[in-house]
Amino acid sequence: MSATTAAPALPGSIPGPAKDARVARQLSGRRQRTNRIVKVLCIAATVIGLAFLASILATLLWRGLGGLSLTVFTTSTLPPGSQGGLLNAIIGSLIQTALGAAIGTPIGLLVGTYLAEYSRGSALGNAVRFVSDVLLSAPSILIGLFVYQLLVAPFGGFSGIAGCIALAVIVIPIVVRTTEDMLRLIPVSLREAAVALGTPQWKVIVMICYRAAKDGIVTGILLAVARVAGETAPLLFTSLGNLNWSLSLTKPMASLPVTIYQYAGSAFEDWVQLAWVGALLITAGVLAINIIARVALRGGK
Amino acid sequence: MPHLGDAVFAGAARFAGVFVLLLLGAIIVVLAIGGLQAFRAFGPAFLISTDWDPVQMVFGAAVPVFGTLATSVLALIMAVPLSFGIAVYLTELAPAWVRRPVGTAIELLAAIPSIIYGMWGFFVIVPIMAQWIQPHVIDTFDGIPVLEDLFAGPPFGTGLFTAALILAIMIVPFIAATMRDVFETVPAVYKESAYGVGCTMWEVMRSIVIPYTRTSVVGGIMLGLGRALGETMAVTFVIGNTNRIATSLFGPGNTIASIVALEFPESQAGSLKLSALLALGFILFVISFIVLAISRLLLRPRLKG
Numbered sequence: 001m002s003a004t005t006a007a008p009a010l011p012g013s014i015p016g017p018a019k020d021a022r023v024a025r026q027l028s029g030r031r032q033r034t035n036r037i038v039k040v041l042c043i044a045a046t047v048i049g050l051a052f053l054a055s056i057l058a059t060l061l062w063r064g065l066g067g068l069s070l071t072v073f074t075t076s077t078l079p080p081g082s083q084g085g086l087l088n089a090i091i092g093s094l095i096q097t098a099l100g101a102a103i104g105t106p107i108g109l110l111v112g113t114y115l116a117e118y119s120r121g122s123a124l125g126n127a128v129r130f131v132s133d134v135l136l137s138a139p140s141i142l143i144g145l146f147v148y149q150l151l152v153a154p155f156g157g158f159s160g161i162a163g164c165i166a167l168a169v170i171v172i173p174i175v176v177r178t179t180e181d182m183l184r185l186i187p188v189s190l191r192e193a194a195v196a197l198g199t200p201q202w203k204v205i206v207m208i209c210y211r212a213a214k215d216g217i218v219t220g221i222l223l224a225v226a227r228v229a230g231e232t233a234p235l236l237f238t239s240l241g242n243l244n245w246s247l248s249l250t251k252p253m254a255s256l257p258v259t260i261y262q263y264a265g266s267a268f269e270d271w272v273q274l275a276w277v278g279a280l281l282i283t284a285g286v287l288a289i290n291i292i293a294r295v296a297l298r299g300g301k
Numbered sequence: 302m303p304h305l306g307d308a309v310f311a312g313a314a315r316f317a318g319v320f321v322l323l324l325l326g327a328i329i330v331v332l333a334i335g336g337l338q339a340f341r342a343f344g345p346a347f348l349i350s351t352d353w354d355p356v357q358m359v360f361g362a363a364v365p366v367f368g369t370l371a372t373s374v375l376a377l378i379m380a381v382p383l384s385f386g387i388a389v390y391l392t393e394l395a396p397a398w399v400r401r402p403v404g405t406a407i408e409l410l411a412a413i414p415s416i417i418y419g420m421w422g423f424f425v426i427v428p429i430m431a432q433w434i435q436p437h438v439i440d441t442f443d444g445i446p447v448l449e450d451l452f453a454g455p456p457f458g459t460g461l462f463t464a465a466l467i468l469a470i471m472i473v474p475f476i477a478a479t480m481r482d483v484f485e486t487v488p489a490v491y492k493e494s495a496y497g498v499g500c501t502m503w504e505v506m507r508s509i510v511i512p513y514t515r516t517s518v519v520g521g522i523m524l525g526l527g528r529a530l531g532e533t534m535a536v537t538f539v540i541g542n543t544n545r546i547a548t549s550l551f552g553p554g555n556t557i558a559s560i561v562a563l564e565f566p567e568s569q570a571g572s573l574k575l576s577a578l579l580a581l582g583f584i585l586f587v588i589s590f591i592v593l594a595i596s597r598l599l600l601r602p603r604l605k606g
Binding site for chain 2: 117124233265
């Protein structure tokens with residue numbers, strides 16, 4: 001169907017194809033209809049996406065709030081039916097997340113610095129950037145298997161430190177990505193001004209560039225912390241989980257995600273209830289860090 | 302005269318870069334060495350064998366590889382239209398004050414830990430599937446060839462389809478965020494010209510925005526696929542965990558990640574079973590690496606970040 005038909009030119013009008021009003025109206029109507037349908041579908045897709053988020057959060061609040069009490073934070077995990085809490089899991093998660101971030105962040109920071117300041121289109125730089133991007137999305141369970149083969153199997157036992165290392169491997173590429181991006185945003189004139197005063201390059205990077213990119217780099221670290229705080233799969237093979245109170249890094253260590261995994265699949269009602277409480281805690285923590293990181297980044301811009 | 306501090310700092314930075322390269326290399330090598338025993342014992346047949354029998358010590362990769370690919374591709378089929386709709390809404394339709402909160406909310410879907418999706422899927426989606434959706438769909442397609450087999454079986458609620466649905470929700474934020482970012486790179490002049498000659502929004506999307514961003518959009522989809530392939534905890538909760546190639550989408554199955562997570566605690570160090578699991582891990586790494594490498598190559602020119 002065409003909006004224009006080759007009609008003989010009427011006297012006095014511009015020669016050329018004339019518009020058939022009826023066909024034009026039909027076509028325009030169809031185009032508008034299609035457009036309207038697409039618009040409605042797009043809005044529906046967004047509503048569906050938001051509905052899933054709302055459903056997850058509502059489920060967590062509904063199932064988790066009921067079991068939330070002080071004993072959750074003051075008691076360790078106990079056998080079913082004996083009023084246990086999640087203290088050892090919470091502490092274990094905090095230790096492993098903090099140590100994992102503490103090990104991974106400096107490495108990630110250095111790699112990001114290398115990519116932004118030193119590599120300058122070199123083959124090595126491009127290779128590092130490529131590998132880091134692949135690691136960013138690599139299945140975390142494989143990082144768990146890798147650390148198991150490297151640190152657990154040869155040393156004869158699961159350990160908290162192996163869990164920290166596994167999380168650190170996940171932290172590195174996240175910090176690399178944000179550090180490089182943020183350092184690249186720093187104007188060259190800032191560096192030139194410092195160099196003109198005779199500042200050595202490393203001082204320019206540490207004292208000027210890091211300071212100028214601070215907000216963005218901190219955001220990256222926060223996002224990395226939020227990501228590893230909820231990781232379960234890599235910890236299954238490294239720190240394993242521990243139902244007893246233990247702060248030793250050389251012994252199996254409890255963590256919130258692994259405890260949730262063990263409890264959610266159990267047949268005991270109070271354990272399942274605690275799993276929901278743990279799920280609520282961890283989601284609230286992770287989402288809070290995410291929102292803080294975003295607000296911090298926005299405020300810094 | 303080169304400064305000593307400069308030499309040290311530059312050396313440390315370069316060393317850290319090389320360290321990341323070695324890290325990826327080490328992961329591949331360690332998984333390959335770990336799986337060597339299984340690859341030796343079963344040969345190339347490991348890839349096509351559907352056996353998984355810890356008692357007879359016979360293992361094959363076909364079922365988990367099938368489950369991994371089937372759930373991931375199915376998840377993409379569901380996630381891509383949804384992500385596209387969200388990206389179009391966020392770039393073209395939403396009023397300015399809505400864009401940031403809605404965009405952030407969608408991105409938060411990516412922040413929720415995998416295990417939470419697993420629990421939510423198991424306690425919320427599985428009962429809904431078992432009671433409402435699956436019986437209805439099975440009845441509807443009963444008697445229609447092909448579809449009848451594709452949607453057959455007892456409505457347990459778990460299975461490939463449910464796993465794919467959860468995966469789809471998990472990868473939507475990644476695909477939608479990439480699509481939104483690349484849609485925003487289309488020069489305003491192009492779109493304004495199209496609107497100027499009377500195009501509707503849909504026509505602008507179809508004829509200007511999508512052709513302009515096609516490569517990056519595919520890159521974003523591949524990124525989502527890469528994420529879906531290795532997803533562990535969410536899938537483990539809802540897939541049914543059976544080592545059988547299901548002919549029905551509602552049938553149970555497993556994926557590489559789910560079988561590793563479930564069987565690993567029952568494997569002894571140095572056993573053939575552990576080696577088979579590591580070999581599966583190696584296969585998963587190779588598949589993910591290829592998909593993620595393609596994704597990155599497609600995305601890199603357009604998106605700096």
